[in-house]
């Protein structure tokens with residue numbers, strides 16, 4: 001069946017330079033925190049940046065940003081509110097604290113609706129916080145958002161990395177660009193993930209250490225910007241991998 005919304009999506013995303021989907025085969029590895037912090041770091045560097053939370057059933061980036069009380073304006077579409085200069089969109093603006101269990105087809109429908117109605121305007125970067133794993137939403141982002149580059153997050157655990165290996169194999173089969181892999185919550189000097197990523201011929205973008213001060217900083221952007229998590233993203237990831245922002 002023809003869905004007229006799909007033909008609008010390309011027009012809506014036309015003035016966006018690069019889309020970075022923060023993804024992982026595994027849950028709980030720090031995708032939402034990293035996606036939020038990356039979007040803030042890019043904003044701080046002077047890039048026009050958006051953050052789109054598409055973990056529709058379990059959104060969390062509003063907790064990181066302290067953004068639950070914002071709401072989009074409506075004017076021939078949805079205008080994302082700005083927080084710290086960052087354009088931000090999440091289904092949480094519409095569902096609040098309600099639980100919304102959604103089957104795969106319904107999740108796809110929400111994605112298409114939000115892509116067709118959100119007016120991002122002119123952006124250098126749109127960062128997408130993905131749900132965990134290889135779900136309908138991952139396949140839909142690949143299908144509908146043609147300029148997506150994947151940035152993959154893992155922890156040092158072999159269990160997390162095995163799911164990431166599968167995800168990377170899928171992305172490679174589908175010929176989707178992969179920016180590289182971040183190793184988050186590092187606690188020792190093991191180089192297992194780095195070696196495995198390199199042996200797959202992909203880029204190891206660097207590591208972020210476990211930061212015990214992070215939890216206290218959630219919800220307050222000024223405090224978040226002062227955490228070691230944030231400075232590692234700025235100094236150990238962005239400064240050392242200029243291709244992310246090129």
Ligand SMILES: Nc1ncnc2c1ncn2[C@@H]1O[C@H](COP(=O)(O)OP(=O)(O)OP(=O)(O)O)[C@@H](O)[C@H]1O
Nearest residue numbers: 026027028029030031032033132185209210211214
């Ligand atoms: N480097 C770190 N140091 C300390 N805590 C961290 C670090 N990275 C993430 N966390 C914490 O780990 C938890 C999981 O992070 P987050 O929710 O961002 O993961 P996720 O991959 O998005 O999870 P999900 O798959 O459920 O969406 C959060 O409580 C977060 O604050």
Ligand SMILES: [Mg+2]
Nearest residue numbers: 031032055060
């Ligand atoms: Mg998440």
